[in-house]
Amino acid sequence: MHKVLVPKHSGTHRFACLSLYRALLQQCRSSTETAWLDETRSLVRQNFRKYKILQSPSQTVHALRAGYEALDLISSSHTNLQHRERITDIITQAKSQRDKYARMQKRSQPVAPPPTPLTPKAARKAESIRFQNETSRRHPDAKSVLDRPQFLGGKKRHVPVLVNARGLPFLRFKKPQPRNVSSVIRTKLNNRWEWIQRRDRLKVDLLFAEDEEIWDRMTGSKDLPAWPENTETAIEDVKGKINNFDKQTKDLAQKMWNVVLAERAMAAEEAATEQSEQ
Template identity: 65%
Template sequence: MHKVLVLKDSGTHRFACLALYRALLRQCGASTAEAPWLGESKPLIQQNFRKFRKLQSPSQTANALKAGYEALDLLFSAHTNQSDAHRITSLIAQAMSQREKFAALQNRSRPVPTSPKPLTPRQARKAESIRFQEETSQRHPNATSILNRPRPLGDKKRKVPVLVNARGLPFLRYKKPQPRNVSSVIRTKLERRWAWIERRDMLKLDLVFAQDEEDWDNLTNTKTEEHPTWTEHCKTALRDVNTQISQFDNNAKNLAEKMWAIVLAEKALAEEEETIQRQPTQ
């Protein structure tokens, strides 16, 4: 069988095409007033080489190379032969005309852009919620602690916050929707507390098995005086995790008391400011 020649893998073919390409570009040097077609020929040559660089058909490749060598001869003789220069000018004009016709055809076949459909109220609310969540994903660098309240508001109307209980974790809600970074902090703390609870339940089960091990040692008289015993490890770990849960709950309780004091102070200031605004000015 004859060996199939893949043109793109042939070094000889690649060298011949690149040599022809460089020779054509050299002939299209800097254009002058007497030969403006030189500057117009270069982009056409580059465009056609990019267009036909992936040809694999032997007949098409041969025709393309033949046209390239004819163009090289034409460019070479156009410097001294005025008729060849006019021929190049006419060929460039034909190519430009075909390009404009093709562009016009593409524009006619392109669908007419329509104005975007207005969002429904539900879609608008959803888009606004997504935008707000993206803007509040990170804590503001100039944000102060929630406990540094109440603060002076000047002429603005004071809004009393609401103390919210999120599964045992308190926080103050001044407005809705809730910022994304606040939700992230609450979720992280609650997941940490739940992990401690799961560990506590697992340790309680381990304590039962540890007690069985000690009972077995007593029955078989294999108990040693080494410390700690089977159950001491579990009891120590259980005591530590209970301490963590207790500290978490106590901190949440203290935080709730401080936040409730803020709610009462904000409410008192709101009533006082409202009274002042109602007084007639002299």
């Protein structure tokens, strides 16, 4: 079977094409009198990129013949005015074809369909994500919830609700709950739970310490301090942290309840004032 030779895989063919390419670019070097050759250089590069994938021998021959004719035309254009005008016409035609092709491509591009409206469920989910991202950090100008009630300047007052979050109180003014509030609640509850787990582990360690103390008494190898002493100290320390946390939580709950009562009284007073004015 006759072996088909692909031109681009031939070293001789590649050398001939590169030599022609360099010769054309050298002839397209512009000067003060031939500044128009810049556009010719761009056209040469564009056509070489376009035809470098040719595999047909006949098409390759026609392309190389056109390249050598262009080389002769550009070489003589430096002294021949008619050849220069011929190159100018070729550049103009190339620009016209390029603009025409761009307009056709623009018209043939499919029109993007309008965005599909979100379903009510997806809209609520997107709004929830946006709100959580916006409330991930505490506002720098935010005041403590205990600094209430405050004068609202005629705005409608929303009385907060005292909520119990697994034993931790907080004031809820509206839903959804800000992300930074959830983060603070989660951190405090996790700290308390870690103290409880540590206390339980220490109680188990205390049993082993008491056994060690009994063994020392039986063998007469008494050491100071006693085995259970350090463990008991650690247990009391953890219990103190838990009790102190619970006491602070209880005091905070009472303060927040006072805020709720004050807000209710202020809301009733503002409602009575509004009715009297009407």
